[in-house]
Amino acid sequence: MEIKSITSPASFKLSAPLKESPLTEATAINSEICAAGEPWMGRVAKGQTFRIVDLEGNQAVDTLFFNANNLEERYSPAHTVQKSGQLYLGLGSKLYSSNAQVMATISADTCGRHDTLGGACASESNTVRYAMEKRPMHSCRDNFMTALTTFPLAEEIGLDVRDIGANINFFMNVPVLPDGELYFADGISGAGKYVEIVAEMDLIVLISNCPQLNNPCNGYNPTPIKLLTWEATNHA
């Protein structure tokens, strides 16, 4: 078995069209910047719209969703892939929970492809993937741990490491070839591109704005993101 060098396949096709959102920032009820390499955690109520903006482009945004009313129910990449028959996320994708329920639907997307397979970078997996001396580097899993052990919302609801399943990587391009080879390709996102979801249940959102410096998932240069929320009544 040979592992080929990491090169992007010559071309790929989007599985869903792009679509801009009718919502404007002026009507958002919440707008925050999450700095490069930092975690974020918050609530998005059923019916609300949540937008993640890739401010400078090429950023990977590792995102977990939990049912705010039943924390054992959480985003499940396996259910999402299995129920949709589709490996990548895009406009119209339904994000399924571990109880096979729809947690959220992608309602607008100006990027075109988001990853379901790659999960989060971690100190431990960095030693395997890159080199033993990469262990002290900052990672998404450490970000999740930071949030779960220090954020008031996490303490209030009581999540811990057992609850960390595999996440979505918004804006990340991880193509799988028909022969099963998996690549980490250079990003297809760009400055100002965004993805938007409508919550189908009350959600806890946990984000690590990826600090990964070892692969092209964020152009070797982690950058900030913007997080916006709209009330359901603002839907077009």
Added chain:
Amino acid sequence: MSSRSSLTTAEKAALSIIPANQNPLWEDLLPGGFHWSARIRRGTVLRLTAQAADANLAALFFNAEEKLERYNAPDTLKAQHTAFLTRGHVCYSDMGRILCSVVTDTTGWNDAFCGVSDAEQIKTQYGLRDFGAARNGMYRSGREGLLIEMGKWGLGKRDLVTNVNFFSKVSADDTGKLIWNADHAQAGDIVELRFEMDTLVILSAAPHPLDPATTYDPAAILLSAFAAAPVAANDVCRTSCEQNGRGFQNTERYFAAMPASSLHSSNQAGA
């Protein structure tokens, strides 16, 4: 190796890394649809043998002495730049260590991203056949089977992460649309897992969630355990990529074990 291998059952069995004259430590038949769990110690090979065509065996792995450490599908796939598992691949935990290695695989592809069937899907696809109606011929789902076995070890829904589906092949086209590869596993196909850590193994032989079959008839799986030869410096899983070399190094550190370079490797000739 393509799916629908032309090898005979005897030729497939001969691909085992276990010498033909080595007796199993134990054998157990897992009936189709049923579930199973056990602690498998480091240095053990678990052979899975499909007893009929279109077998599926959902598997989850936990560090037996610290169950917070568990099989991590994303780390497994991205470390080895693969979307499936076959001979030469290993199963990583979320701590950068190797729970088990795929040392033999006569199918060429084992699904690593589709997860398991659930009760609702089984009922919709095959109909309802419960214990009252069918006794132990009842229809069982992968999710319930895994949760039953996990519950016996203090684990629950929070621990139910993406599993491996041995003997099943799901690929994707260039838009990411999933392709179910029918006629993949045949009777006599074998997968051998060599455990590199003391591992809690959770199994379900219920149908794969994408299997389009309309009758519920999942294949039985024969489980056979053997004592493994030491992992050689030139072991196929250790050398298949440089990442796995470091994965073995992390695992050996955990056990403060002798590095492989000092181990006798004649038993692994040709691996």
